[in-house]
Amino acid sequence: MPMTNLCKVALIFLSSFFSVSLLAQEVETDSSVQREEGLRIFIDCERCDMNYIRDEVPYVNYVRDVKEAQLYILETRETTGSGGRKYTYTFVGQQEFTGQNDTLVYSSRPDDSRDYQRIWRTQMLKMGLMPYVAKTPLYSEVLIDPTEGVESQVVQDNWNNWVFELQAEPDFEGEESLKELSLRSSASASKITHDLKLELDFDHRYTRTKYTYDDTLYTNDKSYQGLELLVVKSLGQHLSAGVRAEQLSSSYNNIRLALDIMPSLEYNIFPYSKSTRRQLRFLYGIGASYRMYEDTTIYNQLEELLWRQQLQIAYQVQEKWGSINVSLEGSNYFHDLSKNRVQLSGYISVRILKGLSLRVGGGVARINDQLSLVMGEASEAEILLQLQELETSYNVEGFVGITYTFGSIYNNIVNPRFGNGRRRFF
Numbered sequence: 001m002p003m004t005n006l007c008k009v010a011l012i013f014l015s016s017f018f019s020v021s022l023l024a025q026e027v028e029t030d031s032s033v034q035r036e037e038g039l040r041i042f043i044d045c046e047r048c049d050m051n052y053i054r055d056e057v058p059y060v061n062y063v064r065d066v067k068e069a070q071l072y073i074l075e076t077r078e079t080t081g082s083g084g085r086k087y088t089y090t091f092v093g094q095q096e097f098t099g100q101n102d103t104l105v106y107s108s109r110p111d112d113s114r115d116y117q118r119i120w121r122t123q124m125l126k127m128g129l130m131p132y133v134a135k136t137p138l139y140s141e142v143l144i145d146p147t148e149g150v151e152s153q154v155v156q157d158n159w160n161n162w163v164f165e166l167q168a169e170p171d172f173e174g175e176e177s178l179k180e181l182s183l184r185s186s187a188s189a190s191k192i193t194h195d196l197k198l199e200l201d202f203d204h205r206y207t208r209t210k211y212t213y214d215d216t217l218y219t220n221d222k223s224y225q226g227l228e229l230l231v232v233k234s235l236g237q238h239l240s241a242g243v244r245a246e247q248l249s250s251s252y253n254n255i256r257l258a259l260d261i262m263p264s265l266e267y268n269i270f271p272y273s274k275s276t277r278r279q280l281r282f283l284y285g286i287g288a289s290y291r292m293y294e295d296t297t298i299y300n301q302l303e304e305l306l307w308r309q310q311l312q313i314a315y316q317v318q319e320k321w322g323s324i325n326v327s328l329e330g331s332n333y334f335h336d337l338s339k340n341r342v343q344l345s346g347y348i349s350v351r352i353l354k355g356l357s358l359r360v361g362g363g364v365a366r367i368n369d370q371l372s373l374v375m376g377e378a379s380e381a382e383i384l385l386q387l388q389e390l391e392t393s394y395n396v397e398g399f400v401g402i403t404y405t406f407g408s409i410y411n412n413i414v415n416p417r418f419g420n421g422r423r424r425f426f
Contacts, residue, residue, distance in 0.1 A: 039059075043062070045075040070096065080107055083163050090102075091103070106124045162191045171183075201226075222252055230244050246260040255291060282311075290306075299371060321351055323348070332369070356402070359403075
């Protein structure tokens with residue numbers, strides 16, 4: 001009898017399970033039929049809340065492969081002078097929409113919440129989608145409701161485009177044989193317009209480390225203080241002139257005081273107005289550096305005046321096939337041309353085939369300009385706690401990543417149950 005009851009319960013459970021499964025399948029089928037002739041879109045965005053977008057824009061099909069899409073949407077971003085973000089949305093029609101392109105821009109304020117930004121970023125997507133959705137059978141499913149009328153007014157900026165920021169960040173970590181206290185503070189002021197860019201930054205960092213070894217307490221301090229001024233004047237859509245001045249002190253780099261000034265010119269092959277999509281910039285600067293050292297350097301110097309030059313070539317592009325960000329920089333001192341540095345760094349992301357993408361990034365530097373190295377050998381504590389800069393002739397870092405995704409090209413359904421990621425629960 002108990003066995004019979006157990007079988008009945010099992011049959012009831014299986015019947016209920018399959019009923020729910022069939023019902024869910026019917027719902028999914030209805031959803032698929034409703035969007036069968038919907039617009040297929042591919043959104044190229046690094047930090048988008050796709051679950052939110054799918055919920056807010058259910059009248060299109062989201063595909064995982066750009067080649068399957070009728071509309072490619074690229075979101076790029078830049079930091080505005082106020083500390084907010086400028087989002088540029090590029091809509092590129094494909095297949096039967098080829099040649100139907102558009103660009104929309106949304107700018108957030110620095111005090112906007114993430115939810116507020118998410119709402120308006122999605123709103124811009126909706127607005128950009130309308131000319132394409134209007135040409136599909138699902139146009140009748142979309143209603144456009146305007147908000148209440150807002151009276152036009154002229155906004156007066158009492159700060160005259162100036163933005164200020166203060167930050168303090170104490171940090172403490174401790175265990176039985178090691179304790180570390182870090183204090184960091186910073187202040188910045190900036191004024192950014194189309195014709196002028198002015199930035200002033202102050203940064204201070206202090207770290208005290210205490211560790212016990214063989215019943216002996218050791219205390220080490222490391223500090224950094226820097227003040228940087230940047231002034232840039234626009235000279236058209238391709239040319240800029242500016243000067244960068246810096247004052248710093250660093251116990252790690254054996255610098256008691258350093259004063260640098262570097263007037264520079266920059267030429268961008270592409271107009272600056274296209275900077276969210278592509279840049280090819282050539283920056284050349286020549287200037288002086290006065291230095292006072294904490295300890296005598298390996299070149300037997302406690303104080304010196306140096307002249308140096310710098311050339312930087314930066315290339316950035318972001319398209320539907322992927323993105324490239326590469327920078328080549330070289331500099332040298334005039335008193336000894338062998339004291340130089342060449343550095344190449346960058347990041348490349350390429351969509352190779354349907355569902356297959358490759359990411360390669362990193363940097364390599366040839367270093368021959370460590371003029372502030374302390375004479376003599378570093379102690380074991382200075383090496384282990386990274387309290388002092390050590391001599392090196394190169395630096396290499398990098399990564400390679402490959403991703404392959406396959407299966408259904410449609411990705412419309414949102415299911416937040418048990419979290420939104422493919423996490424395992426143990």
